[in-house]
Amino acid sequence: MADDHQAAQSIGIPLGRIWVIVWCVAGVVALVAGVIWGSKLGVQFSLASVALRALPVVILGGLTSVPGAIIGGLIIGTGEKLSEVYLGPMVGGGIEIWFSYMLALVFLLFRPQGLFGEKIIDRV
Amino acid sequence: MIYRENGQFKTSYRADQQIFPILQDRAFIVLLLAMAFVGVPMMASDYLFQAVLLPFVILSLAALGVNILVGYCGQISLGSGAFMAVGAYMAYNAYVRIEGMPLVAAMLVGGASATLVGIAFGIPSLRVKGLYLAVATLAAQFFCDWVFLRVGWFTNHSSSGTVSVAHLQVLNWRVDTPVEKYLFCLAFLVVFGLMAKNLVRSSIGREWMAIRDMDVAAAVIGIRPMYAKLSAFAVSSFIVGVAGALWGFVYLGSWEPAAFSIDRSFQLLFMVIIGGLGSVMGSLFGAAFIVVLPIVLDHFLSGLGAVSGLHISTALVAHVQSMVFGALIVWFLIVEPHGLAKLWSVGKQKLRIWPFPH
Numbered sequence: 248m249a250d251d252h253q254a255a256q257s258i259g260i261p262l263g264r265i266w267v268i269v270w271c272v273a274g275v276v277a278l279v280a281g282v283i284w285g286s287k288l289g290v291q292f293s294l295a296s297v298a299l300r301a302l303p304v305v306i307l308g309g310l311t312s313v314p315g316a317i318i319g320g321l322i323i324g325t326g327e328k329l330s331e332v333y334l335g336p337m338v339g340g341g342i343e344i345w346f347s348y349m350l351a352l353v354f355l356l357f358r359p360q361g362l363f364g365e366k367i368i369d370r371v
Numbered sequence: 372m373i374y375r376e377n378g379q380f381k382t383s384y385r386a387d388q389q390i391f392p393i394l395q396d397r398a399f400i401v402l403l404l405a406m407a408f409v410g411v412p413m414m415a416s417d418y419l420f421q422a423v424l425l426p427f428v429i430l431s432l433a434a435l436g437v438n439i440l441v442g443y444c445g446q447i448s449l450g451s452g453a454f455m456a457v458g459a460y461m462a463y464n465a466y467v468r469i470e471g472m473p474l475v476a477a478m479l480v481g482g483a484s485a486t487l488v489g490i491a492f493g494i495p496s497l498r499v500k501g502l503y504l505a506v507a508t509l510a511a512q513f514f515c516d517w518v519f520l521r522v523g524w525f526t527n528h529s530s531s532g533t534v535s536v537a538h539l540q541v542l543n544w545r546v547d548t549p550v551e552k553y554l555f556c557l558a559f560l561v562v563f564g565l566m567a568k569n570l571v572r573s574s575i576g577r578e579w580m581a582i583r584d585m586d587v588a589a590a591v592i593g594i595r596p597m598y599a600k601l602s603a604f605a606v607s608s609f610i611v612g613v614a615g616a617l618w619g620f621v622y623l624g625s626w627e628p629a630a631f632s633i634d635r636s637f638q639l640l641f642m643v644i645i646g647g648l649g650s651v652m653g654s655l656f657g658a659a660f661i662v663v664l665p666i667v668l669d670h671f672l673s674g675l676g677a678v679s680g681l682h683i684s685t686a687l688v689a690h691v692q693s694m695v696f697g698a699l700i701v702w703f704l705i706v707e708p709h710g711l712a713k714l715w716s717v718g719k720q721k722l723r724i725w726p727f728p729h
Contacts, residue, residue, distance in 0.1 A: 296633070302506045345517050348510035355499050355507055 303351035309361025318362060323347045374722040390568060407557055412550045420549035427662045428556040429617045434642040434654035435560075435567055436610030441640065442648035443571055444603035445583030446496050447504055450511035451611050451639045453492075456631035457515060458485040458612025459619030460525045463534050466620075467527060474541050478559075478616040485612020486605045488515070493604030497597055500586075512633050519628040535625030552621045559617060563610050568651050570606065579603050580649070611639075645703060647712025656711035664699065668692045 256262050277298070284297065300323070308319025331343040354361060374395050381387045391397045415424060437451045462481025466472050472480075488511070495507035519525050526534050539546040539555075546555045570576050578599040581589035590596055619626045638661060646657020672688045707713055 299509065299633070302502075302509065306503065306506055342517065345510060345513035348506065348513050352495060352507050352510040355495055355503055359499055359503065 300347055303347040306351045306361055307354055309363040312361070312363040315361055315363035323350065326350060374719070374725075376723070390565075390572075404561065407561075408554065412554065417549045420553050423663060423666060424553050425549065425556060425622050427658055428553065428560050429614055429622055430639070430642065430662060431655045431658040432556070432560045432563055432617065433611050433614035433639055434646065434658045435564060435651060436607045436612075436614060437639045438643045438646070438648070438650070438654045439567060439571070439579070439610065440603050440607035441643050442650065442653070443576060443583060444579040444600060444607075445500075446493070446600060446603060447501065447640075448508045448607075449505050449633070449636045449640065450492055450508035450515075452631045452633060452635035453512045453515035454485045454489055454608040454611040455615025455618060455635060456519055456628060457488045457608075458482055458615035459626065459631065460519055460534070461485070461612075462616035462620065463536060464525065464527070466536065474539055474546075474620070478613050478620070481616035482609040482613040485615065486609045489604045489608025489611075490601055493601050493608075496600050496604065509633075512636055516628050516632060519631075531627065533625060533627040534619075536620050537624070539620060546621070556617050556621055559613065563613070564651060564655075567606075567610070571651065575599075575602060583649075641700065645700065645710055647710030647715075650710070650712035652715060653710050653712030656715065660711065665692060665696055668695055 252262065255265075304319040304323045305316055306319075307322060308315025308317070327343040327346050330346045335342050374393075376393045379392075379394055381392070386392075391400060411424065433451065433455060436454075437448065440446050440448050458478075458481035460481075461484035462477045465480040466474065466477035469477075492508060492511035496504050499507060539552075541555070544551070546552055571579070578589070578594045579602075581592070581594055582596060582599045582603075586596055589599070615631065619630070623630060642657035642661045643654060644657070645660050646655070647653025669688060669692055672691055676688070
């Protein structure tokens with residue numbers, strides 16, 4: 248499906264229904280994450296920008312990999328805080344806002360498929 | 372009937388390679404420029420300049436830069452806000468630290484610094500694309516936000532990260548009234564618009580489009596992906612950097628890193644998508660849409676409240692405004708995925724064949 252829409256459709260996969268299912272599952276999983284986050288750390292409008300930090304997580308763990316997402320999340324989460332505590336004072340603090348993205352950037356340069364992602368990635 | 376290229380024969384290479392080959396187009400552009408430079412300053416009020424025209428002109432310039440990268444070269448970027456910030460802060464540093472630095476030169480220094488940062492953060496585009504590149508450019512955004520907030524040198528060691536510029540002067544021309552500011556920014560927009568228009572129809576622009584359409588095929592016919600992509604990043608971030616300098620110097624006057632946050636990047640990306648990917652005119656349309664629509668909605672909703680006699684609070688107006696705005700964007704993208712520029716070209720085509728349907 249993700250590899251080739253037309254090919255998927257031509258072998259009889261109902262595109263519309265698959266889209267609905269994919270979005271529903273993504274929504275429910277995100278909902279659970281949001282509820283847990285909200286119950287621990289409070290709900291504000293700025294919660295929307297938390298979702299952006301999920302991108303480095305999936306890149307680190309590797310797209311198309313559930314364990315990758317979990318382990319990536321752990322690494323990013325602890326990495327952010329540890330870097331803030333240990334590296335932060337050296338450069339003036341506040342580095343947790345960009346640490347995860349930089350980590351993802353380095354990963355993209357040297358291991359674009361992430362930790363557990365599928366090996367083949369379309370490179371230029 | 373009126374808009375026809377029939378009978379306009381080209382007898383020299385020069386005539387064939389003109390930027391606007393059709394006579395009516397040339398007339399329209401001249402009229403538009405005359406309108407923008409002479410007509411608008413005579414008619415518009417100060418409020419209109421400050422609230423609508425100035426942001427529109429500057430953000431058009433920024434959208435033009437983003438369009439070169441995203442629309443022409445197909446490299447998605449969420450770091451445009453960061454490049455604007457680099458342009459603004461480096462222009463500020465050049466302006467404040469170097470004695471007697473001309474204003475325009477300071478802005479070009481800002482653009483040049485943004486170019487360097489853009490190339491540096493464009494390097495990942497050589498290995499990754501699509502969503503991956505978006506994340507890589509997000510790193511640029513957050514990193515630059517942090518640098519300008521934390522590293523004192525960039526903000527001339529101001530405690531809150533806020534910097535301000537006063538007394539803008541070009542040669543002997545004091546740029547201080549809204550009309551003068553507008554004309555100053557418009558001059559930048561026209562020069563860079565012309566430059567971009569010429570660039571995208573040159574060989575380098577065709578290389579970008581080839582990379583966008585299919586990078587492997589482009590590499591096969593002898594286009595160097597590295598050169599094409601990095602040049603797109605360079606040109607794009609130069610224009611975005613100059614726009615950032617204008618935004619800081621002319622529009623805001625005094626600004627802090629939050630003025631160039633991730634929201635700005637998204638806003639610029641929306642402008643380009645709504646206006647039309649891969650179209651110089653589309654950048655202007657997109658900027659107009661994003662800048663003007665919230666203001667129009669705001670007035671419309673307040674007016675609606677006054678007419679219907681209901682008491683509508685300001686907060687409610689603001690919330691409804693952002694909801695309607697979001698819904699309009701979604702609706703618009705479903706109806707016309709190619710953006711406003713597509714409507715423009717459809718209109719032109721219709722005009723060309725009028726009164727016949729084909």
